[in-house]
Amino acid sequence: MLKVSNLSVSYSDVRVVDQLNLTLGEDEILMLIGPTGCGKTTVLRALAGLIPIQTGEISLSDWTASPQKHIAPEKRRVGMVFQDFALFPHLTVEQNVCFRLKDTTRADHWINLLGLEALRDAKPGRLSGGQKQRVALARTLAHAPSLVLLDEPLSNLDAALKDSLRWDIRHALKMAKVPAIWVTHDQDEALSVGDRIGILDKGQISQIDTPEQCFDKPQNRFVAHFLGEASFLPGQFSGENALTELGAAPIRQQPELTQGDVLFRPDDLSLHAVAEDGNGRIEWQRFEGESRLYAVTLDSGRLVKVRASHENAIAIGDRVAVNIATTHPLAVFG
């Protein structure tokens, strides 16, 4: 189990990670997500022992590191997978995976499991991006790490490959029964692949929870905005209901609040075109394949985003009626 308490890291005098706490279960996958420059890679580098830490403790199975007690990277049993694969170009797939291994049984297991058998003798230059990343993962897992850190492992791959490889990586990590922290910029990846998500903001964890909780019950507006499209409408609260300009909405009760903003995800609203009346006008639309995302400027001047079927094509500038479609309680903020 990984336990990180009060971890702070600075570059020169600038604090980049600030009093970070987290605990990871035995085979848990934590997705670390946050705006550019918020400190995600720095957290990984600190856990791997590649940079000194200023406060706190990191402990994993049989070691504990602190500012006073640095543990060398090679003593930590932490495996890293990078976006640029970091393979040795002059070595074959097998030699890359077995690099510095005395017992290669485990290497054979991962070469097999990650579908690399036919490529054993190939050099990295001949491999596709997805194959290279499988080799990098096989090499990491063959060394029986106690923790795996993945820094945007899929960001150099095309969309179709990303989608299948993310599940292969998850499956392999679960088979290896090893905890992992996986940094990504991709919100869909974070929501779908992780057991939990940690949303980092300026070096601090803003929320750490299951994907469902982070999406449905964001702790603050930053998290609400960061994980998917978010529109806010002011409302008067009464028990489990809010009265908004679009009518009554079911809300998650917050007894201390009598008014505030209601969070609407694009699927919480519906819209249809109207010849006249209605309550808004299409500002822009984004075709998403199976669906369309519309931005509607309501007559109040507020903007809401609504997802509709791809068949439902409405022109920019057209009048629409927007309604509350959800029956599940929505998050509210004071």
Ligand SMILES: Nc1ncnc2c1ncn2[C@@H]1O[C@H](COP(=O)(O)OP(=O)(O)OP(=O)(O)O)[C@@H](O)[C@H]1O
């Ligand atoms: N070696 C370094 N020396 C000084 N400052 C650094 C160093 N590495 C990173 N930083 C700064 O620390 C902050 C956090 O960087 P970090 O790479 O951890 O962010 P990140 O969340 O991984 O960003 P991104 O999503 O863009 O990869 C940034 O402001 C960055 O400029």
